[in-house]
Every structure is written in structure tokens, then in C-alpha cells.
Amino acid sequence: MTGPRVVIVEDADDIGRVGADLVAEAIARNPAASITAATGQSPIGLYAALAERYRSGAFETDAVTVFQLDEYLGLAPSDRRSLLGWMRRSFLKPLDVDADRVFPLTADGDPRKACAAFDQSIEVRGLLDIAILGLGRNGHLGFNEPPSAAESPTRVVELSAITIEDNARYWGSLADVPTRAITMGMRNLLNARQVVLLASGEVKRAIVRQALEGPIGPEVPASLLRAAKADVTVIVDRAAWGNR
Numbered sequence: 001m002t003g004p005r006v007v008i009v010e011d012a013d014d015i016g017r018v019g020a021d022l023v024a025e026a027i028a029r030n031p032a033a034s035i036t037a038a039t040g041q042s043p044i045g046l047y048a049a050l051a052e053r054y055r056s057g058a059f060e061t062d063a064v065t066v067f068q069l070d071e072y073l074g075l076a077p078s079d080r081r082s083l084l085g086w087m088r089r090s091f092l093k094p095l096d097v098d099a100d101r102v103f104p105l106t107a108d109g110d111p112r113k114a115c116a117a118f119d120q121s122i123e124v125r126g127l128l129d130i131a132i133l134g135l136g137r138n139g140h141l142g143f144n145e146p147p148s149a150a151e152s153p154t155r156v157v158e159l160s161a162i163t164i165e166d167n168a169r170y171w172g173s174l175a176d177v178p179t180r181a182i183t184m185g186m187r188n189l190l191n192a193r194q195v196v197l198l199a200s201g202e203v204k205r206a207i208v209r210q211a212l213e214g215p216i217g218p219e220v221p222a223s224l225l226r227a228a229k230a231d232v233t234v235i236v237d238r239a240a241w242g243n244r
């Protein structure tokens with residue numbers, strides 16, 4: 001275990017460029033990569049830069065498989081808050097990833113069975129090759145809210161107050177944020193071959209420090225990356241890193 005590589009860059013634009021280079025190289029090396037990718041603010045620049053590299057022929061996407069990282073529970077697919085819809089707009093469509101190459105997270109029928117089948121789909125494809133993740137202010141990855149064990153499977157979760165508060169800016173008000181979600185579990189994230197974790201802005205400074213330098217454990221799920229076999233790169237901007 002070598003531990004995460006921390007790349008400190010100037011600002012959010014640089015996070016996008018550096019992150020896109022990493023992901024573009026990874027897909028070029030492995031065109032049949034299994035990928036999971038976060039929604040939210042952090043990866044927006046990366047996705048835009050990645051789409052540019054795709055359009056200029058740096059890699060192809062017809063053989064990739066994408067596994068949805070997280071989704072609010074109980075929304076109609078057409079709901080404006082659907083995270084799959086967000087993924088389509090920011091990642092899947094710009095990269096021309098066909099719907100039949102995407103495994104959405106749904107809890108149709110028996111949620112336990114649906115989650116177990118989702119994990120099995122990742123496992124039969126040989127686990128994830130690339131996970132592009134953001135960092136919650138409480139240390140969550142996906143919607144693996146604290147505490148989340150390293151072995152946690154894909155499951156239904158209650159969102160924490162801090163996550164609901166942070167997500168309200170996307171949907172209007174606190175009342176617009178669903179309180180339950182499904183998240184890919186820590187187990188499959190930690191078993192990914194390559195993890196790219198992005199953190200931007202002063203608002204992430206305290207949790208970046210905790211995740212990278214605090215105790216490793218379920219109370220800060222991102223800290224578990226330090227004990228993972230994965231090749232982990234954490235890309236932070238100056239504001240998230242602080243003056244040290």
C-alpha cells in the first residue's frame with residue numbers, strides 16, 4: 001500500500017484539467033473500463049475537459065461500462081432531481097455512452113435484491129477500473145454517510161443533515177432534497193483499481209485534512225481510501241488544501 005497521491009493545483013479549473021488527463025489516459029489504456037462517476041459540483045470541470053479530450057480523439061467510449069454511483073430514492077426517472085439525469089447531461093451524453101452500457105441504481109421491487117444484483121454486476125465484470133469521486137463535508141463518498149464500513153455493500157441510506165443541507169443548493173430548498181438514497185457501497189469503491197478524488201474550495205479544507213491525516217475509519221469514509229489497494233489520486237485546489 002502506497003497511500004493516496006495528493007496533487008495540489010491552483011483552482012477548480014486546474015482540478016478539471018489534471019483530473020481529465022488522468023481519466024482520459026486510463027480509458028485510453030483500458031477502453032473496456034468499468035467506471036463510476038459522481039454528480040455534484042466537484043467533477044463538473046473534469047467532465048467538460050474529458051469531453052474535449054474525447055472529441056479530439058484521445059480515447060473511445062463504445063466499450064466502457066458505467067455504474068451509477070448514487071441516486072435519490074423514490075424519484076421518477078423524469079424528476080428534475082434524478083442523479084441519473086444529471087449523469088446523462090454532464091457525463092454520459094458528452095461522452096456518447098449508450099444507455100445500454102449504463103447500470104442505473106434503482107430500488108425497484110425489493111431494494112435489497114436490487115442492490116445485491118447491482119454489486120454482482122460490478123463483480124462479474126471484474127470490479128471497477130475507475131472511480132471519479134467528490135468529497136462530502138462529512139467525509140462521505142457517494143452517499144456513504146458516516147459511519148460507513150469498508151465492507152459496506154450497495155444499499156439504501158438515510159442522508160445526513162449536512163448532506164441534505166449541501167444538496168439543497170442544487171434543488172431549491174431543504175424541503176426539495178429527498179432524505180433517502182441508494183449508494184454504491186464502500187466495498188466496491190475501495191476495490192476500484194484507480195480512484196480520483198476531487199475537492200475544491202475552502203469549504204472542503206477541514207474534511208480534506210481529516211480524510212488524509214485523521215484516523216482511518218468508518219466515521220470519515222474517505223479516510224478508508226488510505227488503506228485501499230487502489231491507486232488513489234486526490235486532486236485538491238489551494239483553497240481546499242490551505243496554506244501549509
Ligand code: F6R
Binds near residue numbers: 040042043143
Ligand atoms: C454525488 C456524490 C457526492 C458528492 C459530494 C461532493 O453523486 O457522490 O458524494 O461527490 O457530496 O459534492 P460537491 O462536489 O457538490 O461538493
